[in-house]
Amino acid sequence: MKQTILAKRYAKALFAIGKEDGKYEAYNEALQGVATLYVENPEVEDALTNPLYPLDIREKVMAGIVGSIDADKVLGNFLNLLVQKKRAEILPEIAEQFQIMVDDDNNISHGTVISAVKLSASLQAKVQDTLEKITGKKVELTASVDPSIIGGMIAKVGDLVMDGSIRTQLAGLKGSIKGRE
Secondary structure (H helix, E strand, O other): OOOHHHHHHHHHHHHHHHHHHOOHHHHHHHHHHHHHHHHHOHHHHHHHHOOOOOHHHHHHHHHHHHHHHOOOHHHHHHHHHHHHOOOHHHHHHHHHHHHHHHHHHOOEEEEEEEEOOOOOHHHHHHHHHHHHHHHOOEEEEEEEEOHHHOOOEEEEEOOEEEEOOHHHHHHHHHHHHHHHO
């Protein structure tokens, strides 16, 4: 079950401290690494969240992880606090929210472009430039192919959706013809 609001609170607290210390980029890198470890290894998740293990054992597991990533004291205390408060299960969501805050601070948006055929590198660069001009932010673009849109492309950045697909144009034409009947 997603606990986005709670994850956002924890991420915001760590981000504020990291921003103040000038270490938020290092915190982000370490947090993403720990979240990846947590997601990719079910035994790590179990060791940190299973209530059958005593709290001191779960804390030792987290201390081992903190030691292996050579995290500074603040991040180590933060991760240990998650174990103590029984919030380790939302670690991936905290990392996701933290990444959003770092990207926002760096004026970066993530976008997708869906096309009927694979886009050439030059066309993808043009789409990215256009989206950057529209949003006023640096856009990191992910391209995918969906033949069902027939032709054209659909670009999304945050709440902005630009749909120039033939499928949508045909659906609009169909709607206008039905509306005349």
